[in-house]
Amino acid sequence: MKQDTKHTAPATPWHRDPAVRALVFQALLVLVVAWSLGTIFSNTITNLESRGIHTGFDFLDEVAPFAVGFSPFIEFILGESTYWDVFLIGIQNTMIVSFLGIIAATLLGFIIGIMRLSPNWLVSKIASVYIETFRNIPLLLQIMFWNFAIFLPTLPGPRQSLSLGESLFLNNRGLYLPKPVVENEAGTWVVVISAIAAVIACGVLYRWARRRKDQTGQSFPIFSISLLIIVLLPMTVYFIAGNPIAAELPELKRFNFEGGMQMPLPLFSLWFALTTYTAAFIGETVRGGILAVDHGQTEAANSLGLRRGQVLRLVVIPQALRVIIPPTISQFLNLTKNSSLAVAVAYEELVNIWSGIALNQTGQALVIIAMTIVVYETLSLATSAILNFYNARIQLVER
Amino acid sequence: MNTNMFIKLIVTAGALLLSITASAGTLEDVKKRGHLVCGVNNGVPGFSAPDDKGRMQGIDADVCYATAAAVLGDASKVEFTPLTAKERFTALSSGEVDVLSRNTTHTLHRDAALGLNFTYYNYIDGQGFMVKKDLGVKRALELDGAAICIQQGTTTELNLADYFRANNMQYKPIGYETAPQTRDGFDKGACDVLTSDKSQLAAHRTELKDPTSAIILPETISKEPLGPVVRQGDDVWFNIVKWVVYAMINAEEAGINSRNVDKLRENSDDPNIKRILGVEGEMGKNLQLSNDWAYNIIKQVGNYGESYSRNVEPLGLARKGSVNALWTRGGVLYAPPIR
Numbered sequence: 001m002k003q004d005t006k007h008t009a010p011a012t013p014w015h016r017d018p019a020v021r022a023l024v025f026q027a028l029l030v031l032v033v034a035w036s037l038g039t040i041f042s043n044t045i046t047n048l049e050s051r052g053i054h055t056g057f058d059f060l061d062e063v064a065p066f067a068v069g070f071s072p073f074i075e076f077i078l079g080e081s082t083y084w085d086v087f088l089i090g091i092q093n094t095m096i097v098s099f100l101g102i103i104a105a106t107l108l109g110f111i112i113g114i115m116r117l118s119p120n121w122l123v124s125k126i127a128s129v130y131i132e133t134f135r136n137i138p139l140l141l142q143i144m145f146w147n148f149a150i151f152l153p154t155l156p157g158p159r160q161s162l163s164l165g166e167s168l169f170l171n172n173r174g175l176y177l178p179k180p181v182v183e184n185e186a187g188t189w190v191v192v193i194s195a196i197a198a199v200i201a202c203g204v205l206y207r208w209a210r211r212r213k214d215q216t217g218q219s220f221p222i223f224s225i226s227l228l229i230i231v232l233l234p235m236t237v238y239f240i241a242g243n244p245i246a247a248e249l250p251e252l253k254r255f256n257f258e259g260g261m262q263m264p265l266p267l268f269s270l271w272f273a274l275t276t277y278t279a280a281f282i283g284e285t286v287r288g289g290i291l292a293v294d295h296g297q298t299e300a301a302n303s304l305g306l307r308r309g310q311v312l313r314l315v316v317i318p319q320a321l322r323v324i325i326p327p328t329i330s331q332f333l334n335l336t337k338n339s340s341l342a343v344a345v346a347y348e349e350l351v352n353i354w355s356g357i358a359l360n361q362t363g364q365a366l367v368i369i370a371m372t373i374v375v376y377e378t379l380s381l382a383t384s385a386i387l388n389f390y391n392a393r394i395q396l397v398e399r
Numbered sequence: 400m401n402t403n404m405f406i407k408l409i410v411t412a413g414a415l416l417l418s419i420t421a422s423a424g425t426l427e428d429v430k431k432r433g434h435l436v437c438g439v440n441n442g443v444p445g446f447s448a449p450d451d452k453g454r455m456q457g458i459d460a461d462v463c464y465a466t467a468a469a470v471l472g473d474a475s476k477v478e479f480t481p482l483t484a485k486e487r488f489t490a491l492s493s494g495e496v497d498v499l500s501r502n503t504t505h506t507l508h509r510d511a512a513l514g515l516n517f518t519y520y521n522y523i524d525g526q527g528f529m530v531k532k533d534l535g536v537k538r539a540l541e542l543d544g545a546a547i548c549i550q551q552g553t554t555t556e557l558n559l560a561d562y563f564r565a566n567n568m569q570y571k572p573i574g575y576e577t578a579p580q581t582r583d584g585f586d587k588g589a590c591d592v593l594t595s596d597k598s599q600l601a602a603h604r605t606e607l608k609d610p611t612s613a614i615i616l617p618e619t620i621s622k623e624p625l626g627p628v629v630r631q632g633d634d635v636w637f638n639i640v641k642w643v644v645y646a647m648i649n650a651e652e653a654g655i656n657s658r659n660v661d662k663l664r665e666n667s668d669d670p671n672i673k674r675i676l677g678v679e680g681e682m683g684k685n686l687q688l689s690n691d692w693a694y695n696i697i698k699q700v701g702n703y704g705e706s707y708s709r710n711v712e713p714l715g716l717a718r719k720g721s722v723n724a725l726w727t728r729g730g731v732l733y734a735p736p737i738r
Contacts, residue, residue: 051492051514051631066556067563069546069571079564152587172588173546173571255534255545255591256571265589266573343551346573346584352551357574360485360552363513365492 090350098336101274109282135280147269147345158256174264176250187244194237202226266347289324425636434476437463438496441481462500469692474699485552518641520626524596525619539618543568548590558621648734650702
């Protein structure tokens with residue numbers, strides 16, 4: 001036996017042994033990659049040193065020598081806020097526009113996707129035209145279009161603002177809303193707690209309604225009742241507690257409205273563009289997802305006597321969702337990343353004020369770009385984690 | 400996999416990396432390439448903006464042409480790279496451009512912390528405000544609460560914040576990336592005020608839909624010495640660009656211009672003119688250039704005064720009596736002697 005092996009397969013020299021070769025090549029590859037990275041790193045350090053550039057995180061504590069205009073949740077004080085604050089404001093503003101964009105694009109995308117499948121010729125053609133238009137025009141162009149061609153020329157200046165009940169104003173600088181101001185802290189807490197209680201009550205009601213439906217088959221108008229509870233309960237408490245929250249109205253000063261809640265025009269330009277653009281893609285995903293559901297399902301639902309809306313809501317969409325969600329996650333991530341085009345219309349998000357203005361004024365390119373990358377990476381991973389969790393929950397459970 | 404091929408691959412990759420590491424001086428790079436890569440503004444009339452034939456024109460563009468004339472003997476061998484204010488220093492540091500001639504203000508921070516070397520000034524400016532006439536604003540101190548259009552990544556941004564802080568006023572910054580976008584934002588009503596260097600305001604005003612709808616306020620709130628910039632750590636190149644600007648100013652002072660330069664080279668007895676034009680001495684050699692470097696600049700581009708009257712004068716910015724006049728005429732432009 002031993003001799004046999006020797007004859008049929010003579011001892012291969014080590015450099016011909018596939019296992020050894022594979023190991024050697026992989027080791028070499030690792031070495032090359034490590035060496036390349038090392039070279040890039042040492043190159044950068046040497047070049048920075050030779051030009052006298054010091055890099056590090058020290059500048060984060062310095063006072064930012066420029067102003068940031070839009071920051072609804074973090075207060076920016078010129079002359080006191082630091083670069084770190086600017087960084088946080090950048091993240092905040094990126095998250096605001098991404099959040100608004102994701103919500104709006106999902107709603108619009110769903111509507112468009114379903115419209116495109118409509119048996120009504122006009123409705124489906126409108127959806128097709130919408131998709132083909134918005135999907136094929138570069139996003140940057142759309143952002144500029146909304147801002148420079150639609151909003152700025154059509155909206156009036158601050159002194160001729162459109163107003164609704166003298167408390168809500170719209171002009172070519174933005175939207176000005178009354179801002180809730182806490183006047184009586186204890187009363188405010190009562191209202192907040194009552195609102196939370198209303199939400200919990202709805203949850204309980206929902207579970208009860210479901211159980212009843214499972215047992216008796218009777219359905220319960222859960223949506224309208226919940227809405228009623230959520231609106232009525234806190235409102236009643238609010239009036240009983242003696243109006244603990246007042247409204248600060250925007251006031252017209254020399255140049256524009258001051259006070260109140262302000263949403264700058266660039267936010268709308270960016271939000272609209274991101275929404276219309278991303279909705280076109282989501283619409284196609286939705287259409288694909290619905291078409292992926294076997295037509296027999298619709299026919300079966302029809303033969304049970306369900307209306308078209310019910311067929312969609314109860315039979316088709318739950319099955320379509322598992323096809324729709326994974327590609328929609330990437331659309332959400334795209335939307336978040338696309339918000340970095342904001343600089344074209346002067347919306348102050350992360351890339352604009354952090355890796356734009358702050359980078360330029362400090363010269364700390366390495367640190368700032370690295371921090372920006374980490375933020376987008378984190379936002380993307382968080383978004384996909386949340387949606388993957390949701391996706392796992394709605395997946396078909398095999399019984 | 401073939402072992403030989405693999406080794407070749409590694410060697411090529413290594414060679415590629417090494418070639419990135421090895422960096423010759425900028426002068427050699429420019430000579431080898433055969434043209435100069437010059438970073439300029441992407442559209443400020445008078446400083447650098449393409450004319451109707453697509454040729455870059457302006458006082459900043461002229462520094463590029465002059466540098467190419469001095470180094471390569473041919474002013475036309477320039478490749479212009481339009482840069483936004485935000486991109487400019489990164490583009491220069493990374494070697495994307497050889498020289499940055501983009502109305503850039505000389506400040507301590509940029510000089511010391513960004514790895515840049517500022518040469519000399521080709522325009523001395525100051526920041527001002529342009530407002531819509533119908534707002535009825537007459538002075539900068541009335542601007543409390545205004546929305547202000549501004550180009551990002553500029554010293555303007557910082558001066559503005561300082562000025563409003565010092566005077567205890569508030570403002571809303573509307574920051575755009577490029578000068579044309581900033582002007583467009585102001586023109587279309589995204590803001591009440593446009594702030595920039597006064598020369599740029601004058602240029603922007605000419606390009607508004609209705610130039611008479613805006614006025615420039617009298618205040619000047621900052622010092623903005625503008626000039627070409629190079630990377631730190633390349634002294635040979637630093638000297639060249641610096642002396643290109645000096646040569647243009649010295650030529651004006653000595654009365655040499657593009658029309659009389661040939662005649663003066665032939666028959667001038669003035670030793671100063673002879674030195675400038677390379678008839679006497681080894682001035683060009685000292686800069687590692689040919690001796691006719693300054694002659695080429697003056698012949699092909701002109702002296703500083705010619706460049707100014709060709710580019711900046713049409714904006715309505717008179718030179719007479721301004722800081723940008725020669726020191727002999729009451730200004731501050733003072734170039735060290737070529738000797």
